[in-house]
Amino acid sequence: MVGVHTFTTLSKRGVVMATLLCAACTKPAPIVQSNEVFPGDLASVNRELTSDESQRVLNAMASTRSQKDIDNTRPLQTSSVGRWSDVYQAAVIGSRKVEMAVIAQFVQPDGLRFTILTLNNDQGELVVKGDSTQGVLSASATLGLFGERTKDADALVNSFNSQLHELGAIARPSQAPPIAAATE
Template sequence: MRGLAKVVGVHTFATLSKCGVVMMILLCAACTKPAPIVQSNEVFPGDLASVNRELTSAESQRVLNAMASTRSQKDIDNTRPLQTSSVGRWSDVYQAAVIGSRKVEMAVVAQFVQPDGLRFTILTLNNDQGELVVKGDSAQGVLSASATLGLFGERTKSAQMLVDSFYSQLHELGAIARPSQAPPIAAATE
């Protein structure tokens, strides 16, 4: 048994001495003053591809030329001034017919282009058919509008309501500022 106690005692002393060495290292490491955090940060050079970079006039011109090469029309940014129309634009006729007919509980079911204007086939809630004829063109605008409803054109009151609603919508759409109807811009030449 004595031999066993000797082994246990030596083993305990060796373990304690190792633990003591580890404790002393930790104590020394804990007592040293650390370097400031700011000193440990790595400093990087400035961003060379910043989005806030101001272009020189030569670089700016190169960018403008590159953008201009992708378009086929000259002065596309400055095309035409926005204008309103008190009598209505020809480009608004279809939309005015569709919206105007809805307001009086009718629907546009077809549109036909004629030499002197447009003809719209109308369907009412009673399943009566009729037509709205708009005379004019893009150069002159809307000259006149007339409607006939019913098998023999007998629904004159409803037809007049359709025409009035059409003109009302044409006037409302004309109040929206849009580009003037000018001839197309000529293609750019270099």
């Protein structure tokens, strides 16, 4: 009797283990295959483009080959003084070129202030004056506890300005893109 009871218990456990193993080995359906729309979703997953929208998408894809204007409404222009939109990127790349790093960015009423960290753990800051309408007006840097690393600060400003000039040579749209409301 003990042998039958043990066999029954073991067989039940075996069935449970086999079920768990099979359930654990099955892969869930990819989320992309499920076109389920949840109540918090902002838009339907199914939308048919109008012919104008379709043409705009085709123009955008074609423009990646020829590097022309995506929506044919905004002229691409270079900037000799530096675009305000390029300031953060110029600060990051420019500081990297002189073996420093941007660790923080602060928006100020008259521009931006970046906290800089050097290889030997000295902190400093790069202050860029200007705004999106006027562009970059000036840049200055201080490095060291008392601002004593003037040579390195000058190298940082020169690297920032050089990088800003390089980024300004890239043709980009001269104004904000038009925003069209989605229609159903």
